[in-house]
Amino acid sequence: MPPTESRHEGSGAKGRVILHLDMNAFYCSVHEAEEPERYAGKPIAVAGSVEERRGVIVTSSYAAREKGVRTGMTVRQGLKVCPELIIIRPDFNLYRKYSRGFLGIARQYTPLVEVVSIDECYLDVTGSGRFGTPLEIAEEIRRRIRTEWSLPCSIGIGPNKLLAKMASDMKKPNGITVLRIRDVPAVLWHRPCDALHGVGRKTAAKLARMNIRTIGELAACDEQLLIRQFGVYGAWMKAAANGIDTAEVNPERGPNKSIGHTTTLPHDVTDHEEASRIFLNLADQTARRLRRQRLIAGTVQITIRTPDMRTYTRAETLESPTDDPVEIHRIACRLFDRHHRPGDPVRLLGITLANLSPKQETAVQLDLFDFEKQPKREALIRTMDELRDKFGEEAVLTAGMLLGGPSALIRNRRIRGTSLQSDEELLYSDD
Secondary structure, X not given: OOOOOOOOOOOOOOOOXXXXXXXXXXXXXXXXXXXXXXXXXXXXXXXXXXXXXXXXXXXXXXHHHHOOOOOOOEHHHHHHHOOOOEEEOOOHHHHHHHHHHHHHHHOOOOOOEEEEEOOEEEEEOOXXXXXXXXXXXXXXXXXXXXXXXXXXXXXXXXXXXXXXXXXXXXXXXXXXXXXXXXXXXXXXXXXXXXXXXXXXXXXXXXXXXXXXXXXXXXXXXXXXXXXXXXXXHHHHHHHHHOOOOOXXXXXXXXXXXXXXXXXXXXXXXXXXXXXXXXHHHHHHHHHHHHXXXXXXXXXXXXXXXXXXXXXXXXXXXXXXXXXOHHHHHHHXXXXXXXXXXXXXXXXXXXXXXXXXXXXXXXXXOOOOOOOOOHHHHHHHXXXXXXXXXXXXXXXXXXXXXXXXXXXXXXXXXXXXXXXXXXXXXXXXXXX
């Protein structure tokens, strides 16, 4: 069992004290807060397509989860297990508003707030003693978020980010848990390896083949053996299994390592032409964000998810970095044709641009047969960006974007699919 709460636990007298703030069923909770008379306490779910019963459920309320509704189900499946389920179209502008609200409260207690996603953050409250003990700070933050924004949240308190994150998952919804290093053997060691934050199912499966099945067995494993099998990640896993984590809470957002969008489709896509249209809009939006930050990309990666929730990625490194959506679209389609078997259904598609560098500082190799056209092409793209900044994303579209369908939703900031960025953009949530 998790350690019980008390006024002296997690005081941080001997070191750092970190809080992990995790909003509970965030998207659904926002709708309940905004329209309590319609949604409070009812089984609700947010889905990318309300009209199409094959649309995918992004997240669901706790009342819906009690009825068996799960993220990744189609709307049809959700309604089958819970006929009274209320399906809501996502409203990302609304989610951003509430996200800024709870983050504003968190930042009143410490300047050291690291935003992880739209619905979670870390706080280093080591120097925040004037507000009370860490537990008192956590209780006040939770109370204020509930009072001022009508949202539930769970908060973990620990001596580092890892244990604070693990603690916040232990009491949902609306709980506070303290997890200290001395608690790790009793609280964590009996659990499977993939229950350790940062260890995925594939890694856990490889550990199982090494006869390492629990966090305790991982904690006791020879470090050199783990390093031989996993590299530096092996050393990190052993330390983490013992509750050790040296990562700092970083309030400063550094340069993007990647920029990307994924979109969950309202129906299975099997047709190459439809996939190409989706990639066209994904390339357009990722390239737009790239240019806003005056970056260019050296790698294009696509993400493909099948209806049985298997996800795989494929990437290509470019001969010359680019911010041109036409080039990004061409490479994405080539990767899709090369790695996707024709006729196999696809439920999610994405493009991620990586190996980013400042455009002004990067040497770009011009095509021998196309270099005279390049300045005109860049001037055209700049003009299109200016028009869309002023009049909206629909102001200037290519012919392929006019065909509508699920790909058109990517341009709609209010209801579009997920982003692989984590600040103002969105991650799917299922807490």
